[in-house]
Amino acid sequence: MTSSALTLWVPNLLTPAHIAEAGGALEGKRFSALETLLAKADKLPKDKTHQISFSDNASYLFHQKSTLPVAPTTAIVDLESFDPSYFWLRVDPVHLIPDRDTLVLIPGEGLGLEDDEAKALVETFNKHFEQDRVELVLGSSLRWFIRILQPVDVQTHSLEAVSYQSIQDAMPEGNAATYWRQLMNEVQMLFFTHPVNEERRSKGLPEINGVWVWGEGQLRTEDIYARQDAVLAGDFAYLKGLAKLSQSNFMNVPDTYPTWQKLMVDNPSSEQMVVLDEAMSDMMQDEWLSLIEQLEENWFAPILSALQNGDIHSLLLDLGMSHRYYLTPNHLKKFWRWKKSIQKYTD
Template identity: 50%
Template sequence: MSQAVTLWIPGLLDALRVKEAQASLKDLKLPALQTLLAKADKFAVKPQSFYEQASFLFHQPGCLPIAVTKASAELDEFNPNHFWLSVDPVQMIPDRDTLVLVPGKALQITEQESKALLQKFNAHFAEDKVELIWASSQHWYLSIVQPVDIQTTDIEKLAYQSVNAFYPKGNAAQYWRQLLNETQMLFYTHPVNEARREQGWPEINSVWVWGEGKIEADKLLIRTDASIHSNHAYLQGMANLTQSHYCAEPESYQAWLNQIAGFSDPGNGEIDKHFICLDSVADKLDNLQLDEWLTLLQQLEENWFAPLLQALKRDEIDSLLLDLGQEYRAHLKPSHLNRFWRFKKPLNSL
């Protein structure tokens, strides 16, 4: 059975990284990747967030709301009919007339610290019936029966940035601004932060509200014929909500083949559309030196690009979409490999 495959490696061939590596890429040989990019049809990519790209690549009518999608993967008790918000612990650092947000992932928050702060928050806001749900040390959720009028900014966009222009907006904005202010006072005197100050560690002195939304049936495309392969909570949640098959991120093309081998079992139905996101690769890109990035490209050539090229040649894949963080996406069918007039180009021309 032929398969349709989407391989997404966010930021791998980012334009700035490629520009910086011009000299090194000039003589680097990755024949499979070069062939795939040379033979493919190319489609321009407009700037999108991770969540917008994920929803688009998985053919959803619009971007699935972030909090509710992630909560469906991270929480044991989850109500898809509620309105959901992420209310994540952060540090706010005063900087002249503004506050700069430091995300929880940079604060090394322990489970004990996270639960202690959440408990204090819930006790303080009990009269408002605002009760946070703990998912992990860095991620908390708020579930509300009825939708509220609030528009927020994703926490990823604000990491290490001023928050002055990005406080929640909408009819409920004043309440949420007050909640943030009260939380800062509440957390400042908490034993967790007193201990952190004594150790010289960054404080966990606020929260950020973001990712609002509710699942709407007319904005959700059910895909029982598809699978998602990723470790990212948003993509796992997307699989849950769209009734798609879910697998962890595979380490290689062969590992992916092993994953889908069981899809032909009776009762699974026909699953022939596969969305693979190598989010563990994307997560480490910012910290890689040039030589490490070049080594990574060579590993991906061996583990992914060369096997994908061979699968196209053998008609085992009849549609391949590559999104590698460039300004375009590359799409191939087996017949595209017959474009003899399209020659491989040096990687520094990317």
């Protein structure tokens, strides 16, 4: 098997918040392979936007010239009729909870929105805004899109940045912001009396009582760096779109690194990026510790072995901290870099 360059990204795994919350539960727990990889590696500072934005970090890690906008990058995955010449917006269904003088946004994931419910809401939206010539295109139950012939001056906040947060200071900005703010307010009233929400209320389910406009942008060929030699694995639509636009091979993530190695025998690639999303959602302390133990056995230990025997010639780790960690087989010879427990990594 050809020696490879591997990027392993586990968003939010070792954030300072996770480590602080675990507290004494980490005492006495050692993760030998992970500790070795972190100790021997060179620390590379991470831009603050990469610590917050999934799309910024994903584009950077996959060697794109700039961040590819979320709306068109996911629309190319969801829509057969995708046209890159348009300006695209994501308009995602959400649940808004009143909190004093503001609203807190609950993202659609986890709300149990069915396909037929999403279709009914989109149809109502399109009838209401027909005179504005604004039309929603249904990508999936949770990913809706608007395409516009010409770019509009609007700057938005990502859905991840406002999830479970107040939206008061995160509304759209720019010359076209007034229209999109009004649209979002109008949708709240439009959806409130919708039969979908009346039915959900009767069942005790959270309403789909708003939308979040975000991810704006238009794809430009000059911004896309083709990587026919690379393979990208993950479970996010954005990653699949990133691979498609860069002409890379896209794969689902296996359970273990040894399984990944076997897949690479049939799909050889010297440039590999694997994104594990297990730590993206909120986790209880016991779940988080169990996850690290699983990753230690299934990923970190076999990756360390592959690095030792030369199957990996360079490794870049991004585990949700303020630094990335880079190492080659030669880094493992740096005996003066002593291992330390993961609670020490609160940078």
